[in-house]
Every structure is written in structure tokens, then in C-alpha cells.
Amino acid sequence: MREAVRKLAATVHDQWDREERRxxxxxxxxxxxxxxxADAGLFDHWANILRSAPGTDPGPLPLAGRLQHIVQVYRSVPSARLVVLGAAGSGKTILTLRFxxxxxxxxxxxxxVPVIFGLGAWDPRSTSLRDWMCDQxxxxxxxxARDPDMPGRNLAGALVDTGRILPVLDGFDEIASGLQGEALDKLNATTTPLxxxxxxxxxxxxxxxxxxLSGAAVVQLDDLTLGDLADYLPRASRPGLDGGLHGTVWAPVLARLGTRPRDRGxxxxxxxxxxxxxxxxxxxIYSDAPGRDPSELLDTTRFRTADDLRKHLLAAFTPTAYHRPPTDSDPATGRRRRRHWDPERAHHWLGYLAAHLTRLDTADLAWWQLGTTLRRSTRVLVVGFLAGLSFGVTTAVGNLPVDLVATSHGARFALVRGLVVGLLHGLAVGFAFGMVYAFISRGATEPSRFRVRLFGRGRERRARFLPRFTVGLAFGTPIALVLVLVDRGVVEPLGLADGLDGGLLGALMFVPGAGxxxxxxxxxxxxxxxxxxIRSAVRPAALLNDNRKNVVFHMLVWALVFGLAAGVANGITDGPLRGFLAGLVFAGEAAFGCGLGYGLSWTAWxxxxxxxxxxxxxxGRVPWALIAFLNDACERGVLRQAGAVYQFRHAELRDxxxxxxxEHASQLPFPDR
Structure with a gap:
């Protein structure tokens, strides 16, 4: 337990330190x-906050301070429950990072260990705070991993139950509006420090x-002042001609703010x-990018209202971010990446991703959910087509050497039979995998949180064998029967029987054997x-890589099981050459046909x-190198990584x-959905 806490603390620190630097x-x-x-009426009695003895009525705590004092202020609250209120963009996220x-x-x-949880993903109607935090x-x-001290509980549950996690609950306002009261009730049902x-x-x-919120003190973030702007903006800009702070691009704007504060601009x-x-x-937009003059912000013909000006900054931020190369390095390799994306295309792709999150009503951009806002019929057709294509091509290619070597029908027969069998088997298997996906695709398929280890098997791992075996038997037997019926009812009447199927006995053995x-x-x-x-799942790309490795391993197991079985069976009856050839063909068909089809329809990857x-x-909705694009967007400060998901740096930018x-969806070459 102590080692898990240490690793988690190091991982959380590295994650948010990198984000703060970006x-x-x-x-x-x-x-x-x-x-x-904050104003009275938003926080509990001071006696409850201070955990005072009965009969006492203590006064308020001095909770005013600055960003760098947030930990000291939190520690001064005996209940260890603090609420931070702030308008959109007022610095709540930066405060949580600093905390x-x-x-x-x-x-x-x-x-x-303080861990940031984005509350927008919590549905208090269906999940308790404890269970939701464990899932996150x-x-x-x-x-x-299983908790060795309590069967049925994982390591996440153990850390939460033993108070090893300090929840930093970010974005209470992002919970669905009708559920915020219920969420507050759920929070009041606990005394968890937060x-x-x-x-x-x-x-x-x-x-x-x-x-x-019971026992909670409440503070509110203040607006920045003109003095704050005068201190910060010149120092964040290139020096002026005089080399000092008074000749930067912001000097005219700050001068106008100080001398003519009542002007509309x-x-x-x-x-x-x-x-x-x-x-x-x-x-x-104006300090980091050369050639831009912030004096244009004062132009009231372009920006009649403050809202117009706010929209301008939001609209100009993304193109500006993509006109300069990223400066961060890949945390996994340490290498600098210098990808250059077209700003207009990047803006379009980010817009699609933002609209995707809006439809899902979530702030978390999870790679395994990216296709879920497409029409279900589209998803079923795409998955079924690709699964059928992989199985059909593999079957067609695998039949060619078998018919060329084991029969005397010639190359033309082998080619025609391979094409016909590949097409028919591909249609049948594609339909089957498409129906499987349609059945299980009512929500996003969660990525696997497992990796493969050959040794050290435990009792809980052995207990998973039988349920999976039963599922495979129930799925595989009818699929094998359909393929036999296709061969007997369609391929043979077309005069394309090659005499290698073993007749009725072969069919009777193939169906249960395949299952x-x-x-x-x-x-x-x-x-x-x-x-x-713990460390392998902290980044989206790492979780994606783990799931890809799992699918590749699946394919290898498919190849070994079916290749060895077919090779041994045919080697005994028809000799080693036929056995080797049959084993090779069945291994390829199983890996790239069944294994890949299984991966496409049943796995998140x-x-x-x-x-x-x-x-x-x-x-045209997203770039081909999607993960590289998302990681690059993090480096440019458009997105951020929050554990295994991405998030836009702020809800205002996402919206x-x-x-x-x-607004521009009508100009797309394909419908939005």
C-alpha cells in the first residue's frame, strides 16, 4: 500500500508539474x-468548520490570501473542507494545480495524495462519490490491482477507504444543472476532507x-486589477526599444487604461x-506572437462590447497557437517534436472534437469514445465492413497455396475459388461481427486495464478462464456452422469444391472444433x-499502446491455437507437408481474420x-495522426492531459x-453525424 501511494504521488506530481510549465x-x-x-450564507457555521466544543461560537477564520497561500489557508481549516468559488476563467484550475x-x-x-477529479463526469444519481472516484x-x-487485505476490493478502493486520497473536486458547476443539488447532498453524506x-x-x-456543504469554509477569487496587468503584461512581452518595461507592445494599452478609464474601448x-x-x-496572441499590436483591442468599431472582445480573443487564440512550433518535449522519449499543422485545419479538427464533447455532455476527451457520436448504423457498417474485409482477404489469400499444392485443378481454379470463398466468408463473418458490435455498442467500450504476464498466475486469474471460454464457445460454434453451410450450400453448387473439406465427417468435426x-x-x-x-496508464497514449499490445497478443494466441491444431491434425492424416501448410494457413486466417475481427468489434482499441x-x-473530421495531433495540442496549450483523457484548457474555449x-457544419463534405 505504501509503495502504491508513493508511486501515485510521484505520478500526480509529474503530470501537473508538466501542465503548469506548459x-x-x-x-x-x-x-x-x-x-x-465568500459571502455569508454559502458556508457552514464557524463552530462546525472549526470543530469547536459544544456551547462555543467562535469567530471567522482569516481566509483571504493569494495563490501561493492556498495550502496554508487550507491547513488552517480544521474540517479540512474548503470550497473555492470563481467566475469563468478566474483561475480556479491554476489554483488547483498550485494546491x-x-x-x-x-x-x-x-x-x-491530492488528486484532481473533474466533477463534470460524475452522475450522482447512479454512482456514489466513493465509487466514482475509484473508477477515475x-x-x-x-x-x-486487487487489494490483498480485502477480497473484492481493488487498490483504488483501498486508497480511498483508508483516507490515502485527498479529493480535489474541480468543476462542481459542470455537473448537469438538474443534478447539482443531488451532488451536494451526496457530498454532505460524507465527512471526507476535500x-x-x-x-x-x-x-x-x-x-x-x-x-x-457541511463543515466547509468558502472563499471566492477576486478579479485582476489594472496594477496586476501593468505588472504582468510588460514582463511577459519582448523588451521595447529602450530595453525596459515601458516600451513594450502593451505600453499604449496600459497607458489608455490608466488615463482614460471611462472610454468605451x-x-x-x-x-x-x-x-x-x-x-x-x-x-x-499579442506578446508571444510577433507582429501583433494589442492596441487594436481598443478599437470600438471592431469590438463594440466586452463580449465582442472576449469572442475575438477566443477566436484568435487557436490560430495563433498553431502559428508557432511547440516547445515541450515528449515525456515518454524526451525528444522534441516539430510537427506543423495547418492552422485552419487544426481549428476545424478541434471544433469537431469540441462539438463531440458537447454532444456527450462531458469535459473528458477519451480516445475510446471518439466514434460514439457517429450514427450507430454508421459505426456498425464500418466495423462490420472492416472485420469482413480482414477475414475475407485472409481467407482468399490462404486458399490459394492450399489449392495450388493440394489439388490438381490449376491456378485459375485456385484464384477463382479463393476470391469466391473470401467474398462469401467475409460477408458472413463481417455480418456476424457487425451484429456483435451492434449488441455491445450501446455505450463506448471501455479500454482494457490489463497487460499480459506469462508467469505468476493467481487464483483470481484462473477464475476468469471459464467465463471467457464459455463466451468464445457460444460465439464460435454458430459462426463455424454458418461457414460450413456457405461452403456446402453456395460454393459447392458453383462447381468450386476442392475436395479438401473432409465431407460430412469434416464438417461435424470443424463446427465444434472451431467453437x-x-x-x-x-x-x-x-x-x-x-x-x-500505475505509471503505464497515466497518459492517453500509454493506455492506447497497452490496448494495442493486448490485441496483438490476442492475434498471436489465435494463430498459435488454430495453427497448431490444424497443423497437427492434418500432419497426422496427410503428412508433414500438408500439415505444415494447413497450420500456416489456419494460423494466418485465425490471426488476421478472427483475431483482427474480434479486436475491431469487441475491444476499445x-x-x-x-x-x-x-x-x-x-x-475529414480529424487528422490521420490523431494522437500526435492531440499531444501536440497539449504542448501548444490548447488541450491538457488529465490522466487517461484529454481536456480543453477551459470550458469557454471548448464551447x-x-x-x-x-456554424460551419454545412460547409463540410460529409454530414456532421
């Missing part, structure tokens, strides 16, 4: 983010509808640049699976390949991109 929080210095005690990193910076081995820890940090962030209006509405700028989000975007073989494949894979390591690596790029995409 956001240039300390380059050249942090913005001055202040907070103060997590500062807590980890002086953490002792017995202290809990498994998803983002691979804590799926830090929670929310926009003020949504939190106040939930409090009015239910109750305050200066009022718009002063209103918009009150949040760290808008200041960061203004910096990216048993498929059951054995699935059972063996289940036998060899163990939970993934296979569906990712079919929908997100083939269909969505083919229709703007989604709206822009919908």
Missing part, C-alpha cells in the same frame, strides 16, 4: 490571483436548493482582462491478464482504429470552438 504559469512570474472569504503541487512538495509518507483512479492511474471549485452562481443555487479591455484565462490568451478453439483463445488470454502498472483512425479521418464548428 501554461507558463511561472514565465516570467505568476499572475496575482487573490481570494477572500496539488504545493501539497506534494512538502508531503510526508503518511499524508494523503482506475481509469487515470491504473489502480486496478477541496472543491465551482462558479459562484451554480454553487449558490445548489446551496439554496439543499444545504451548505478601455472599459471593454478592462472588463475582459479581469481573469487569468483572458490575460493568458491576450499574452499568447472450442475460439473458447480456448479467449480463456487463455483471460488467464494471462494482470492489472496494468479495435473500435478506435475502425472509427477514429480510419473513418473519421477519411471523412467557442464547438459553436464555430456547428
Amino acid at each position: 501554461r507558463k504559469v511561472h514565465d516570467p512570474m505568476p499572475l496575482t490571483v487573490r481570494f477572500r472569504l 496539488v503541487l504545493d501539497r506534494l512538495g512538502d508531503r510526508t509518507p503518511d499524508d494523503p 483512479l482506475v481509469r487515470d492511474y491504473g489502480l486496478a 477541496l472543491l471549485t465551482s462558479r459562484p452562481a451554480q454553487y449558490a443555487q445548489a446551496v439554496a436548493a439543499t444545504d451548505v 478601455t472599459h471593454n479591455v478592462a472588463t475582459v482582462l479581469t481573469t487569468p484565462l483572458m490575460v493568458a490568451m491576450a499574452r499568447t 472450442l478453439g475460439i473458447g480456448l483463445v479467449l480463456g487463455i488470454v483471460a488467464w494471462l491478464e494482470v492489472p496494468s502498472d 479495435g473500435q478506435w482504429v475502425a472509427l477514429s483512425r480510419i473513418w473519421l479521418p477519411l471523412t 467557442h470552438l464547438a459553436q464555430t464548428f456547428r
Whole structure:
């Protein structure tokens, strides 16, 4: 347990330290983010917050401070429950990053690990806070290993139940509006120490509808001041001609803000640049990019209102981010990546991804969910077609050498028979796998949190063999029967029988043998699976790679089981040459036909390949190198990685991109869905 906590702490620190560096929080210095005690009526009695003795009525705590004081303020609250309120873009996310990193910076081995949970993904109607946090820890940090001290509980549950996790619950306002009151009730059912962030209006509405968060103190973030802008923007810009702070591109704007604050243009700028989000975007557009003059922000003919100016910054941020190369390196390899994406195409792809999240009503961009907003009929057709294609091509190619070597019908017969059998078998198997996908595709297929290990089998791993074997037997037997009926009812009447099927006895042996073989494949894979390591699941690409390796291993097991069985059986009856040839053909058909079809229809990685690596790029919705694009967007500060998923750096940016995409959807070469 202690080792798991240590690894988790290191992983969380590395994750958010990298994100803070990407956001240039300390380059050249942090913005001055202040907070103060929130208005009365939003927090509990001070006696409950301070855990005072009965009969006492203590006064309030001095909770005002700055970003760098958030850990000290949290520790001054005896209940260890603190709510941070702030408007959109006011710095709540930066505050949570600073809180997590500062807590980890002086953490002792017995202290809990602060972990950020995005509350927008929580449905309090169906899942308790404890179970939901456990699911998130498994998803983002691979804590799926069994707890040796309590059967039936995984490592995530053990850490939560023993108080080793300090929840940092980010985005209470992103919970569906009708569920925020219920979520507050669920939070009040616990005394778990926590830090929670929310926009003020949504939190106040939930409090009015239910109750305050028990034992929780509440602070609210303040707007940035003109002095904060004057301190930060010049230092974040190139030096002026005089080499000092007074000759930067921001000098005319700051001068106007100070001398003519009542002008409409200066009022718009002063209103918009009150949040760290808008200041960061203004910096990216006008300080980091050469040749841009922020004086245009004062133009009231272009920006009549503050909202017009805000929309301008949101619209200009993404193209500007893609006009400069990323500077971060790949954390897995340490190598610099210099991909250059067309800004217009990047804006379109990000718009599709933002609209996808809007339809799913979530902030989490998970690679295994990317195809789920397509029409179900489209998904079934794509998966069935690719599964049928892989099986059909493999069958056609595999039949050629068999008929050339084992029969005297000649090359033309072998070619025609291979094409016909490949087409018919591909149609049958494609239909079967398509129906399987249709049956299991009511939601996104979750990625596997397992890896393959050949040794060290435990009792719980052996217990998974029989259920998987039964599923494989139940699925494989009817598929084998359909293939036999196709051969007997269609191929033979066309005069394409090659005499190698063994007649009635061969059919009677093939059908149950194929079912048993498929059951054995699935059972063996289940036998060899163990939970993934904590560090292997912290990045989306790592989880994707683990799932790809699992599918490749599946294919190898398919090849070994069917290749060995066919080779031995044919070698005994027809000699070693025929046995070797049959084993080779069956191994290829099983791996690239059945194994790949299984991967496409039953696994998250296979569906990712079919929908997100083939269909969505083919229709122009996303780039072909999608993971590289998403990682690059993180380096440019457009997205961020949150465990195993991506998120837009802010909901305002996501909503703007989604709206822009919908407005231009009519110009797409294919329908949006």
C-alpha cells in the first residue's frame, strides 16, 4: 500500500508539474490571483468548520490570501473542507494545480495524495462519490490491482477507504444543472476532507436548493486589477526599444487604461482582462506572437462590447497557437517534436472534437469514445465492413497455396475459388461481427486495464478462464456452422469444391472444433491478464499502446491455437507437408481474420482504429495522426492531459470552438453525424 501511494504521488506530481510549465504559469512570474472569504450564507457555521466544543461560537477564520497561500489557508481549516468559488476563467484550475503541487512538495509518507477529479463526469444519481472516484483512479492511474487485505476490493478502493486520497473536486458547476443539488447532498453524506471549485452562481443555487456543504469554509477569487496587468503584461512581452518595461507592445494599452478609464474601448479591455484565462490568451496572441499590436483591442468599431472582445480573443487564440512550433518535449522519449499543422485545419479538427464533447455532455476527451457520436448504423457498417474485409482477404489469400499444392485443378481454379470463398466468408463473418458490435455498442467500450504476464498466475486469474471460454464457445460454434453451410450450400453448387473439406465427417468435426478453439483463445488470454502498472496508464497514449499490445497478443494466441491444431491434425492424416501448410494457413486466417475481427468489434482499441483512425479521418473530421495531433495540442496549450483523457484548457474555449464548428457544419463534405 505504501509503495502504491508513493508511486501515485510521484505520478500526480509529474503530470501537473508538466501542465503548469506548459501554461507558463511561472514565465516570467505568476499572475496575482487573490481570494477572500465568500459571502455569508454559502458556508457552514464557524463552530462546525472549526470543530469547536459544544456551547462555543467562535469567530471567522482569516481566509483571504493569494495563490501561493492556498495550502496554508487550507491547513488552517480544521474540517479540512474548503470550497473555492470563481467566475469563468478566474483561475480556479491554476489554483488547483498550485494546491496539488504545493501539497506534494512538502508531503510526508503518511499524508494523503491530492488528486484532481473533474466533477463534470460524475452522475450522482447512479454512482456514489466513493465509487466514482475509484473508477477515475482506475481509469487515470491504473489502480486496478486487487487489494490483498480485502477480497473484492481493488487498490483504488483501498486508497480511498483508508483516507490515502485527498479529493480535489474541480468543476462542481459542470455537473448537469438538474443534478447539482443531488451532488451536494451526496457530498454532505460524507465527512471526507476535500477541496472543491465551482462558479459562484451554480454553487449558490445548489446551496439554496439543499444545504451548505457541511463543515466547509468558502472563499471566492477576486478579479485582476489594472496594477496586476501593468505588472504582468510588460514582463511577459519582448523588451521595447529602450530595453525596459515601458516600451513594450502593451505600453499604449496600459497607458489608455490608466488615463482614460471611462472610454468605451478601455472599459471593454478592462472588463475582459479581469481573469487569468483572458490575460493568458491576450499574452499568447499579442506578446508571444510577433507582429501583433494589442492596441487594436481598443478599437470600438471592431469590438463594440466586452463580449465582442472576449469572442475575438477566443477566436484568435487557436490560430495563433498553431502559428508557432511547440516547445515541450515528449515525456515518454524526451525528444522534441516539430510537427506543423495547418492552422485552419487544426481549428476545424478541434471544433469537431469540441462539438463531440458537447454532444456527450462531458469535459473528458477519451480516445475510446471518439466514434460514439457517429450514427450507430454508421459505426456498425464500418466495423462490420472492416472485420469482413480482414477475414475475407485472409481467407482468399490462404486458399490459394492450399489449392495450388493440394489439388490438381490449376491456378485459375485456385484464384477463382479463393476470391469466391473470401467474398462469401467475409460477408458472413463481417455480418456476424457487425451484429456483435451492434449488441455491445450501446455505450463506448471501455479500454482494457490489463497487460499480459506469462508467469505468476493467481487464483483470481484462473477464475476468469471459464467465463471467457464459455463466451468464445457460444460465439464460435454458430459462426463455424454458418461457414460450413456457405461452403456446402453456395460454393459447392458453383462447381468450386476442392475436395479438401473432409465431407460430412469434416464438417461435424470443424463446427465444434472451431467453437472450442475460439473458447480456448479467449480463456487463455483471460488467464494471462494482470492489472496494468500505475505509471503505464497515466497518459492517453500509454493506455492506447497497452490496448494495442493486448490485441496483438490476442492475434498471436489465435494463430498459435488454430495453427497448431490444424497443423497437427492434418500432419497426422496427410503428412508433414500438408500439415505444415494447413497450420500456416489456419494460423494466418485465425490471426488476421478472427483475431483482427474480434479486436475491431469487441475491444476499445479495435473500435478506435475502425472509427477514429480510419473513418473519421477519411471523412475529414480529424487528422490521420490523431494522437500526435492531440499531444501536440497539449504542448501548444490548447488541450491538457488529465490522466487517461484529454481536456480543453477551459470550458469557454471548448464551447467557442464547438459553436464555430456547428456554424460551419454545412460547409463540410460529409454530414456532421
